[in-house]
Amino acid sequence: MMDRDTAIRxxxxxxxxxxxxxxxxxxxxxxxxxxxAERLGLSASTLSFHMKKLExxxxxSSRKEQYYTVxxxxxxxxxxRLSDLICGGSPAAEDEAQRRxxxxxxxxxxAFFEGDTLRSxxxxxxxxxxxxxxxxxxxxxxxxxxxxxxSDIIASVHEDYCTxxxxxxxxxxxxxxxxxYVRIK
Amino acid sequence: xxxxxxxxxxxxxxxxxxxxxxxAENKADEAVFATVRANVYDICATVCGVKMKTxxxxxxxxxxxxxxxxxxxxxxxxxxxxNAKKIxxxxxxxxxxxxxxxxxxxxxxx
Numbered sequence: 001m002m003d004r005d006t007a008i009r010x011x012x013x014x015x016x017x018x019x020x021x022x023x024x025x026x027x028x029x030x031x032x033x034x035x036x037a038e039r040l041g042l043s044a045s046t047l048s049f050h051m052k053k054l055e056x057x058x059x060x061s062s063r064k065e066q067y068y069t070v071x072x073x074x075x076x077x078x079x080x081r082l083s084d085l086i087c088g089g090s091p092a093a094e095d096e097a098q099r100r101x102x103x104x105x106x107x108x109x110x111a112f113f114e115g116d117t118l119r120s121x122x123x124x125x126x127x128x129x130x131x132x133x134x135x136x137x138x139x140x141x142x143x144x145x146x147x148x149x150x151s152d153i154i155a156s157v158h159e160d161y162c163t164x165x166x167x168x169x170x171x172x173x174x175x176x177x178x179x180x181y182v183r184i185k
Numbered sequence: 186x187x188x189x190x191x192x193x194x195x196x197x198x199x200x201x202x203x204x205x206x207x208x209a210e211n212k213a214d215e216a217v218f219a220t221v222r223a224n225v226y227d228i229c230a231t232v233c234g235v236k237m238k239t240x241x242x243x244x245x246x247x248x249x250x251x252x253x254x255x256x257x258x259x260x261x262x263x264x265x266x267x268n269a270k271k272i273x274x275x276x277x278x279x280x281x282x283x284x285x286x287x288x289x290x291x292x293x294x295x
Contacts, residue, residue, distance in 0.1 A: 017211040045276045046215060052269035053214075123262045125271055166224055170217045170274075 005097065006058070007085045010077070013057035018042065019050050023059065026073040033062075033069040105130050118158040129171060135164065136173050139183040150174075150181045186237055189292035193230035193285065197223045214270070218277045225281035233289075249286050256282065 013019060021040050025031060031039075037047040051071060054060040059078060062071050108130045112119055118135070122128045138153050139145065145153075154161040165181075168174045175182050200223035207216035229249075236245040256278045263271035 015211075016214060018215060042215075045273050046218065049214065049269050049273040123259075123268075123271075124266050125268050162228075166221075170220060 009057045010059065010085060013053045013059055016050070016053075018046075019054060022047075022050055022054065022071075023073065023078065026060065026071060027078075030070050030072040032065075033071060036071065109134055116157060118164075121158065121160065121163065128167065132164065132168050132171060132173055136168065136183055136185070139174070139181075141183045141185075143182065145181045147179050147181065186233070186242065186292060189288055190230050190233050190237070192288060193226045193233070196284075197226040197230065200226065218273060221274050221277050222281045225278050226285065229282075229285045245289070249282065249289070252282055253279065 014023070018040065022036060025036060025039060033047055033051065034044070036042075037044055040047070042050070051060060051062065051069075055062060057077075059074055060071050061074060062069050064070075108122070108127045112122055112127065112131050113134065118131060122131055135154065135157050138157070139150070151161045151165060154164050158164060165174070169176050169181075173183065173185055175184050200219050204216045204219035204223060207213075207219055229245075232248055233242075233245045236242055236248075256275055260272065260275035260279065263275055
């Protein structure tokens, strides 16, 4: 039976119009990356990013042919029924996964924070997200912050407040509109 | 140089518009890349404006070099980590930076 994490990875991979277009194109048969990018109007780096997500979810596989990469759809997964995906995983396994996740979160915070100060911005996205979520607790959800106020708060945690502010927006932790910021998660 | 700054601001506005359109088309990741690209033009326009006011336009070129070094290092780190999103973000930033550099050279008649 499929576990819950795998099902979530599949749903996340599919929740994007471009990736659905890629899956749809691959249903006609395997294809070269360059050809797919051209057909779907995507840059090589963007296609490569989408393919990585689809591969991580197990929906697509790839192989090298000289300088080119050929992508193939994993028919056994794409033919699954929605109910097979939704019903995978047990509550006990989920609890265990949550416990492990919390343990990992604490480990990352201990490694990257000294009190309320961020020692350095992690390179790995998962660790970075954990640190940004930790910084986000300094903002009241739903309250509107002026740019200066928000920057001052982030700067008290780490001097590179511009990068952190930008990343927190692109990761969907904060929103920015007309120079005002709101924490959304 | 004012025209150069205006061209960066125009590119920033166009890319923010494109990001909003991509978001509306349920292409969230591509919208993030468009926003990242837009931010590069925004930062460069702001810094160039400051450098122009202080009469240190050479300092803007030095800043471009510094950004290229830092973002190149981030790209290498992301490649080592096999972090697909970060790789794409850093490549996008470097592409936009190369475009800013070309516009800057053209504005100076180089």
